[in-house]
Amino acid sequence: DTEVTQTPKHLVMGMTNKKSLKCEQHMGHRAMYWYKQKAKKPPELMFVYSYEKLSINESVPSRFSPECPNSSLLNLHLHALQPEDSALYLCASSQFALVRYEQYFGPGTRLTVT
């Protein structure tokens, strides 16, 4: 099973809402990632977790709060977002957090902030 699943597929939220995105993999991978992709732009890395610990934060605003409760799950908690945060949020995993290991991506959650 080489699948990364993400829920929900679509999410619409107001600027005062709190919501969470969920990502799951059962490949035994020890690295998980969050990327943000605006329309017609390439994905941009947000966070990297390695062995359930945050190893890279690409200067992401604190209104995005990642969490890795166990090796199979990755969450992204959202609070007080702005309309410009509307984007496709992609989760990925790899065996370890090194470039040589192929990253497997989920289908993404399309977020709209109103």
Added chain:
Amino acid sequence: DAKTTQPPSMDCAEGRAANLPCNHSTISGNEYVYWYRQIHSQGPQYIIHGLKNNETNEMASLIITEDRKSSTLILPHATLRDTAVYYCIVRVPGTASKLTFGTGTRLQVTL
């Protein structure tokens, strides 16, 4: 990381070979070339990687020039399902897994 340059778009007829170039003239000796693609409305997908020898797998072939300043991804018999944005990334394999996607090449495969 070495900077990469790719043409913004290319067309290819179905059944023909698609040859996607990537320029990486500042590549260092220990950097590999990685290719990913992103089909519309899906997450990116790994295709292939290489250091200096030509590489082939079930999806594609990767040809790296002898001076390693450029490479070409070859899809030998393109199908409509290969329509996607193709990203060329240059990285040292043992470094932290920060994939930086450039603007890529949008390949349109047509009938």
